[in-house]
Amino acid sequence: ETGVTQSPTHLIKTRGQQVTLRCSSQSGHNTVSWYQQALGQGPQFIFQYYREEENGRGNFPPRFSGLQFPNYSSELNVNALELDDSALYLCASSSGIREQYFGPGTRLTVT
Amino acid sequence: DAKTTQPTSMDCAEGRAANLPCNHSTISGNEYVYWYRQIHSQGPQYIIHGLKNNETNEMASLIITEDRKSSTLILPHATLRDTAVYYCIVSRLNTGTASKLTFGTGTRLQVTL
Numbered sequence: 001e002t003g004v005t006q007s008p009t010h011l012i013k014t015r016g017q018q019v020t021l022r023c024s025s026q027s028g029h030n031t032v033s034w035y036q037q038a039l040g041q042g043p044q045f046i047f048q049y050y051r052e053e054e055n056g057r058g059n060f061p062p063r064f065s066g067l068q069f070p071n072y073s074s075e076l077n078v079n080a081l082e083l084d085d086s087a088l089y090l091c092a093s094s095s096g097i098r099e100q101y102f103g104p105g106t107r108l109t110v111t
Numbered sequence: 112d113a114k115t116t117q118p119t120s121m122d123c124a125e126g127r128a129a130n131l132p133c134n135h136s137t138i139s140g141n142e143y144v145y146w147y148r149q150i151h152s153q154g155p156q157y158i159i160h161g162l163k164n165n166e167t168n169e170m171a172s173l174i175i176t177e178d179r180k181s182s183t184l185i186l187p188h189a190t191l192r193d194t195a196v197y198y199c200i201v202s203r204l205n206t207g208t209a210s211k212l213t214f215g216t217g218t219r220l221q222v223t224l
Contacts, residue, residue, distance in 0.1 A: 002154070031208050042198060042214030043155065050208045058211070090154050094209035099145075102154030 002026060004093050004103035012109045013081050021076040021106045025093030031055070032074040033100060034066060037088040049074055078108075086110045115199045120219040123193075129186040131218050133199030136180040142203050144175060145212065146184045148195040155198065155214075158184065189222045196220075 003026035013019050025032050031050045035043035045058035049068035063079040072093070078085055086109050092100035116134040123129040135144065146158040159166055159173045161182075166173045172185040186193055198217040202210040 002156075004154075033209060033211065035212075035214075040216075042196075042216050043212070045211045045213065048208065048211060055208055056211050092154070092209075096208070098209070099157035099160065100209050100212070101157070104154050 002101035002103065004091065004101050006089075006091055006103040006106050008106060009104070010107045010109075012111060015081055015083060015110055017081050018077065018079045019081060019108060021078075021089050021091075021108070023074045023076070023091035023093075023103060025072045025074065025091075026095075026101050029093035029095045029101070030072050031094045031096075032068055032072065033092045033094070034074070034076050035090040035092065036060070037090060037105070038084075039087070043090055046076070081110045083110050115201055115215055117197075117199050117215065117218045119216070120221065122221050122223060123186075123189045125190055125222055125224055126188055129189040129193065129220060129222070131184040131186075131197050131199075131220065132181065133184070134181045135199070135201045138179050138201050139203075142201045143210070144173065144179075144182050145200040145202060145210070146171070146173065146197065147200065147212070147214075148193075148197045149217070150192075150195040158197075189220075191222050191224070194220060194222045 005024045033048040034046040037043040047057040088105040090105045092102045094100045145160040147155040149155045175182045196217040
């Protein structure tokens with residue numbers, strides 16, 4: 001148990017729809033990073049939020065966007081879903097430069 | 112960030128030491144070596160990290176060669192619960208915030224009776 005929670009656990013969406021995934025960071029952590037993990041692959045960095053501001057972005061299109069709230073929880077939004085967006089979405093929280101603590105992930109299936 | 116190379120899979124008998132190698136020949140002077148593992152259907156779990164000195168914690172030991180071009184993660188007494196995919200990651204330590212981790216495909220460690 002890392003204290004990082006994600007919701008929902010699973011969901012199924014149709015191509016073209018929009019989805020919002022949520023992450024509650026561990027108490028005291030001010031940084032949240034989001035990763036996408038396709039089946040059989042390692043996680044790929046999407047973006048990071050630090051004190052409510054985006055602090056770095058990986059090679060993902062603008063239809064992937066996020067927010068961080070004053071309590072440091074975070075959302076990942078994906079617009080115009082594509083079949084290739086089917087993956088496990090992981091968030092990780094951290095404090096300063098210390099190690100990252102990952103949540104259990106949200107399994108998104110796009111049909 | 113520097114690229115890492117790991118074996119695709121390894122086996123280890125329960126109770127024996129598991130030694131997981133990682134090559135990172137293009138590592139820069141300000142890049143750290145991190146190890147995470149991912150047990151099936153769970154999020155990755157931090158294990159250990161180091162710059163150039165060997166490191167040990169309650170989970171594992173990290174041995175980094177003097178030229179820093181390779182490292183070995185050692186699980187001293189592997190158990191069935193250590194069966195997982197192990198990722199070796201090289202990343203700069205950011206100023207103030209966590210590093211952006213670049214995961215490869217890792218080493219699948221199977222611990223057997």
